[in-house]
Amino acid sequence: MQSHTIEPEQAQARREYYDRISRQNLTPLWEVLGKLVTPTPGSPAVAALWRYAEIREPLMEAGRLISAAEAERRVLILENPALRGRSAITQTLYAGVQMVLPGEVAAAHRHTQSALRLLLEGDAAYTAVDGERATMHRGDFILTPSWTWHDHGNPGTQPAVWLDGLDVPLVQFLDASFSERSSAATQPPVRPEGDSLKRYGANMLPVDYQPVGVSSSPVLVYPYERTRESLLGISHGEPDEHLGFKLRYVNPATGGSPMPTIGAYAQRLPSGFETRPYRCTDGTVYVCLEGSGHAEISGTTHSFGPNDIFIVPSWNELRIHATKDTHLFSFSDRPVHQALGLWRESRE
Known part of the structure; x- marks a missing residue:
């Protein structure tokens, strides 16, 4: 608003x-308009990094x-340091x-929140989704759709330790949370392990399959072995100066995101490569699967190594320098931005 001189009586x-x-x-719009309609995004979230070596012991203590x-x-x-108490990154x-410790089971339930899992440690744990079990290997990206x-x-x-990523704050904001606990701790098998990957993950679909509405991917697990092979396979020539060699995970039936509210990505940065400044409207969570480097986020540098997790809030400038050949997994709310026509990026 323009500045005007106001008399004491007025x-x-x-x-x-x-x-x-x-x-x-009632409240006057003219008093708050500048905070509601901003020239650029002004997320209250801040950049932060969690070192796996530092959070592992508190996790074991919880066990x-x-x-x-x-x-x-x-x-x-x-929890994002600027959003404490909100259970939000x-x-x-x-x-x-x-x-999940050896011999333990985390009992079956379901909820309207969409979720992903990314295994960080362990080699024998499983996730079962609607009657299909997937043994989890490090770096595997596993879906539990809404x-x-x-x-x-x-x-x-x-x-076994893994990263959970969910759209909990978004579903809470929309007042759309429902959940149920199963009467049985574990689900009886309905399909053999690997069934969804064989049916939907080989550039083929069942002949009568038709996606319905805004659907999640029918693939349960995206194995890191395949992801890694793809990243290495495209790592020839010059990398994109802002992204390196980067791929997005897709719903193979539609080409859209694996889940309607969460997008996921895999990225390879060669040793010594440094990305140019990049901004986007979707706040993004990164996990280092291989290598090491440092992320400069709006002027603050965060060094990372395997299993470390860092957050780049909306419209924060990001530059990543890889000190070794580095593979990053990331997820964000980009599908929501794109569906609403709000997503933007800036490349310098």
């Missing part, structure tokens, strides 16, 4: 007016203090690190 009259209309649950059965889900939430996304039954278990001998 200022007093306005205060009395604002107080009077406030009792009618000694509370069982998976008691907790339902034994998870340490990664960005305005729309939740992230947490979950552990309103699908899912449970987890660890028949191995070592703890």
